[in-house]
Amino acid sequence: MESSAIALIIRYFNIASTxxxxxxxxxxLIVIFGGNSRINAFRGRMFLSAFCAASxxxxxxxxxxxxxxxYLNCFAGGxxxxxxxxxxxxxxxxxSDTVTAKILADRGGDAINASGVTFTNLDRRxxxxxxxxxxxxxxxxxxxxxxTDEECTRELKKTLYRALPHxxxxxxxxxxxxxELTVIxxxxxxxxxxxxxxxxxxxxxxxxxxxxxxxxLLFFAVxxxxxxxxRAKASYYLFEYKFDxxxxxxxxxxxxxxxxxxxxxxxxxxTSISETTSDSIMNRxxxxxxxxxxxxxxxxxxxxxxxKLLNAERPYDYHWRLANGYELGVDxxxxxxxxxxxxxxxxxxxxxxxxxxxxxxxxxxxxxxHAGVFVFxxxxxxxxxLLWRFLAKKHMPDARFAFFLLSFSAxxxxxxLSACLRYATVWTIVQAAGIAFAAAGTFFLFKxxxxxxxNHFELFLACLCFALCVGxxxxxxxxxxLVPAVLWRRGSWKLAAFVLIPYIMVAVPLMLYxxxxxxxxxxxxxxxxxxxxxxxxxxxxxxxxKIHRTFITLVFYCFRLYNxxxxxxxxxxxxxxxxxxxxxxxxxxxxxxxxxINFPILFCLLYLFKKVFSVKPREKPDGLYLxxxxxxxxxxxxxxxxxxxxxxxxxxxxxxxFLTLSSLFCAYHWCGGxxxxxxxxxxxLLGVSVFVGMFLFxxxxxxxxxxxxxxxxxxYLEYSLGVIERF
Numbered sequence: 001m002e003s004s005a006i007a008l009i010i011r012y013f014n015i016a017s018t019x020x021x022x023x024x025x026x027x028x029l030i031v032i033f034g035g036n037s038r039i040n041a042f043r044g045r046m047f048l049s050a051f052c053a054a055s056x057x058x059x060x061x062x063x064x065x066x067x068x069x070x071y072l073n074c075f076a077g078g079x080x081x082x083x084x085x086x087x088x089x090x091x092x093x094x095x096s097d098t099v100t101a102k103i104l105a106d107r108g109g110d111a112i113n114a115s116g117v118t119f120t121n122l123d124r125r126x127x128x129x130x131x132x133x134x135x136x137x138x139x140x141x142x143x144x145x146x147x148t149d150e151e152c153t154r155e156l157k158k159t160l161y162r163a164l165p166h167x168x169x170x171x172x173x174x175x176x177x178x179x180e181l182t183v184i185x186x187x188x189x190x191x192x193x194x195x196x197x198x199x200x201x202x203x204x205x206x207x208x209x210x211x212x213x214x215x216x217l218l219f220f221a222v223x224x225x226x227x228x229x230x231r232a233k234a235s236y237y238l239f240e241y242k243f244d245x246x247x248x249x250x251x252x253x254x255x256x257x258x259x260x261x262x263x264x265x266x267x268x269x270x271t272s273i274s275e276t277t278s279d280s281i282m283n284r285x286x287x288x289x290x291x292x293x294x295x296x297x298x299x300x301x302x303x304x305x306x307x308k309l310l311n312a313e314r315p316y317d318y319h320w321r322l323a324n325g326y327e328l329g330v331d332x333x334x335x336x337x338x339x340x341x342x343x344x345x346x347x348x349x350x351x352x353x354x355x356x357x358x359x360x361x362x363x364x365x366x367x368x369x370h371a372g373v374f375v376f377x378x379x380x381x382x383x384x385x386l387l388w389r390f391l392a393k394k395h396m397p398d399a400r401f402a403f404f405l406l407s408f409s410a411x412x413x414x415x416x417l418s419a420c421l422r423y424a425t426v427w428t429i430v431q432a433a434g435i436a437f438a439a440a441g442t443f444f445l446f447k448x449x450x451x452x453x454x455n456h457f458e459l460f461l462a463c464l465c466f467a468l469c470v471g472x473x474x475x476x477x478x479x480x481x482l483v484p485a486v487l488w489r490r491g492s493w494k495l496a497a498f499v500l501i502p503y504i505m506v507a508v509p510l511m512l513y514x515x516x517x518x519x520x521x522x523x524x525x526x527x528x529x530x531x532x533x534x535x536x537x538x539x540x541x542x543x544x545x546k547i548h549r550t551f552i553t554l555v556f557y558c559f560r561l562y563n564x565x566x567x568x569x570x571x572x573x574x575x576x577x578x579x580x581x582x583x584x585x586x587x588x589x590x591x592x593x594x595x596x597i598n599f600p601i602l603f604c605l606l607y608l609f610k611k612v613f614s615v616k617p618r619e620k621p622d623g624l625y626l627x628x629x630x631x632x633x634x635x636x637x638x639x640x641x642x643x644x645x646x647x648x649x650x651x652x653x654x655x656x657x658f659l660t661l662s663s664l665f666c667a668y669h670w671c672g673g674x675x676x677x678x679x680x681x682x683x684x685l686l687g688v689s690v691f692v693g694m695f696l697f698x699x700x701x702x703x704x705x706x707x708x709x710x711x712x713x714x715x716y717l718e719y720s721l722g723v724i725e726r727f
Contacts, residue, residue, distance in 0.1 A: 001270040001370075003139050006710045007163030009267075017209025021055045021216060028056030046230055054219035058212050066211065069128070069171040073202040077124025077177070081198035082117065093117060099199075104182070116144075116184035117197055126178040129170045130198040135162040140711050143170075144184040150176030163712035164719075169203040210720040238683070239676045243404040245393045250401055257405060258385045261412055262378050268421040268697055269374040271710050282334040285345045286426040287369055290352050291360045299516045300342040305331045310341045318532045335426075337517075337525035344517045346525030347426060349510075350471030351376065351433040370424035376432040377417055383439035384411055384657075390446055391661075395623035396668050403679065406686045407664045413693025414599045415657040419650035422697060422709070431653045434472035438479045438657065441465030449486050459487075459498045467506035474524050475640055475654060478633050485629045533589065545586045546643070552584065553642040557652070560595035562692070568722035569698040571598075571691075573649075586645070593649035601689040602659060604666040604682070605631060611669075627665035634659035 031049045080097030093101035104116045126147065133141050139162050146155040161167050183197055224230045244250055289301035296302075308331055314320040315338060326332055337346040351372060359367040388408050392399050415435065420428040441462045448458035463483060469476035483499060511521035518525055527535035541549070563572040573592035596602050608627055634655035641651050667685070671678035698717060699709065 001710075003163065003710055003712065006271055006713050010163060010713065010716050014207075014209045017213055018207045021058065021209065021212050024052045024055040024216075025059045028052040028054070032056070046233060050223045050227070050230055051216070051220055054216045054223055055212075057219045058215040059207075061215055062207055062212055063205070066208075067205050069169070069203045070205055072127035072171055073200065075125060076127040076200040077122075079198065079200040079202075081130075081201070082196055095119075104184070114184055114186050116182055118180065118182040119199065120180050122178050122181060122199075124177055124200075126172050126174050126181060126199055128200055128203050129172055129181070129183060130196075130201040131160065131168055131170070131183065132196040133160055133162075133168070134195055138162070142186055145170060145172060145181070146184065147172065147174060147178050147181040149174040149178045159711075159715070161712040161715055164715060166204070166206040167715070169201070171203065208716075208720040210717070214721060238402045239400060239679055241401050243392055243396070243399045243401045245389065254385070254389065254405065254408070257408065258381060261381050261409075264697075265377045265381060265417070265421055266374050268418070269370045269377065269424050271713055272370055272422045272424045282336065283369060283426045285333060285336055286347055286352060286429065287356050287372065288366045290345045290349070291356050291366065294352070294357050295360070299513060300344055301336075303333060303336070303343055306338060306343045307341050309338055314534075316528070316530065316534045316536055318530075318534075321530075332530050335529055335531045337528045338530050339518050339525070339528045344525055344528075345426075346529060348430045348434070348470075348472040348474070348524070349513060350437075350468050350506075351429050354433075354468075369426060369429055372429050373420050373424040373432045376429070376436040377421055380415075380417065380432065380436040380439050381412060383436065383443050384408070384415070387439055387443040387446070388661075388664075390443065390450075391623075391626075391665075394446070394450070395626070395665070398672055399668060400679070403668070403682065403686075406683065406690070407667070410599075410601050410686045410689045410693070411657070411660050411664065413690050413697075414601065414660045416649060416652040418693065418697045419593075419648075419653055422699070423650065428650055428653075430472045431650055434469050434476045435653055435657055437465045437469045437472060438476060441469065441479065442482060445482055445486055454487075454495070456495075456498045459495070460502055463499050464502035464505070467503045471506055471510050473654060475637055478636050478640075479658075481633055482629060485626075541586055548584065549586055549588055549645040550639075550642045553588070553590070553645055553647050554639065556590065556593075556595060556647045557638050557642060558595050559597050560593070560647075562594040562598050562696075566724045568718040569695040571695040572699060573696075588645045588647075590647035591649065593647055593652065596652075596656070596659065598692050599660075599689040600685040601667065601682075602663045603685060604663045604670055605659070607666040607670045608662065623665050624669060627662040627669075630658045630662035630665070634662065 031052045078097060080095050080099055082101055083094045083096060085103075086092040086094055091103050093103060095101050099122055100120045102118045102120070104118055105114075129145055131143065135141060141160045143158050143160055144155055145158070146153065156170070156172065158170055159167075181199065224234045285301055285303065289303055293299060293301050308326065309315040309321075312321070312324070312326070321332065322328070328334065332338070333343070337344040355372055355375060356367050359365070385408060388404075388411055392404050392407075396404075417432070417435065420432040420435075441464075444458045444462035444465060448455040448462060463480075466476075466480045466483065469479050480503075487495060487499075514523055514525075515521050517523075518528065527538075529535050560574065563574055564570065565572065574594060608624065608631060611624055634657075637655040637658075638652075641647075667682045671682050698714070
């Protein structure tokens, strides 16, 4: 999505959300002062009345506290601004006051490194500086403000954003009168980059709709806790109000939550990685080169000069290629498969065949990666919702509706779809598709066995989805373990056709595709990747080194913590220090991912171990068998990635979905029949897990250092949700 479109979304969202909450704030006045009068349309509706009062308090806090800069003008000296360059002296600016303004230019040869304006003889208090930039092709502009007051000389640094005009006003906190003030920009700025500078102009009010909503919810929670009738009613909905699949209101709320998460996914995908990175050759190999290859009736992609590598001594050695004149982006591309003089893409072909190829044939255009990631992520969310509703209905008869709703949110946020949605590239399209087919297959499988008579059509769909998983990600084959796990009690040779035929339908073309590329039906091409690692040499590592690499990778997957702080976004990725390292004496690939320990709801898996190894089989509750199967699938995939020595956030997408399902089963059975104390603990675990996953969506990326988010959007979120400014 273009930055201009994101800016419009921010603007309209801010206006709409502020107006929406203003409506309730007006009724908040009526609720407080109108009592039971006729004009109080919400009388008798305790929660709505409390929400109205909370909205009113939020507006009051927004006006008084968050807009405190507006009141700094009460302590300022006279206002003045620049007008034009002096006709007599081109190095002097005229102002609306008697203040002198001189143009500064820091030259480095013929180039101007920095330029600015220095105001002298101010002799007044300064509380704000306003700059009206002309951004030209820039989306943001750095600025420094330096002043000398009665204490010392100090400096303030700030970034201005094209999409956020309120950021043009900068509050300055000085000690006494200011004698000199300088505004500095990098490069040449005046009349090329800045049209006006004003000092002591009053900073206008700015209402952030997102912050208003967050503060409203906070006050709403305080009101619920403070008032006994509301507290009792809230306690009923949290700890007594059961999930009822036939309840229309509950279904409407659940559907609304699903729609909100889909919209959230769309926004995350469309505002993720920059177009410059997305248009690289490496990323285009899937949605463009591979699609063109299929249309032309071939499996190799038409790029570069792969024939040059035929005579290469070490074609899979990254450093050897660079040292011997093979140019990146011309002769070869990053993360592309090379075999016998041709280039291939080693990513699973299923998403390309089902989505990108039809889109190209119908529209004549290439579908962007972020659109494909969103489509499959939306499918995943829908089937996650259907699956969770089915499992709760079937195996959790005493589940509270609050637990049901919060657990679905945790299922989405802990599933690591953030790694796909916030890094929508060639790597993540196959993972988003894989989790979508896994969720769909799991749902159809359980649905087929819901009644005494097996539904053969739904079983066929389930096995087809599991087979398509393998065509996206080969490791997703382990999801098929669910098929025998669910059907073993219904063992019959009559089911063989409904199980095997869909696998054969997908396996045969996939094997032929593999053979046409790499002369092997089981080779997907990862070994022949032209990245930084040599896939052909990886198996030559000695056994002890393999064990060591597996151990440290597994420890990272389980226990590596994120960075937690008091400033937005509160939860941040750990800088990797290097994607590929040989610090341990062997090649190990890792990035800025975090371990499963960051999501406390997964602690409930300890209950699974307790019950599985229990000597009393009768104590094992219904549904724990399914939790064990889900856990085994997720654990096996993590161990597989660990043996490969790869630690990636997006790799957790393949297995976190199953581990979260298992932990939700354990959470339900652990707190069942033990009063509200354990349920409160589960709510806390779910809440923290959702919080961590939600704020990971802000910056979740596969590789640190890429411009994977819109700067104005990030600043708006930081301004709206941040409590303490980053320093």
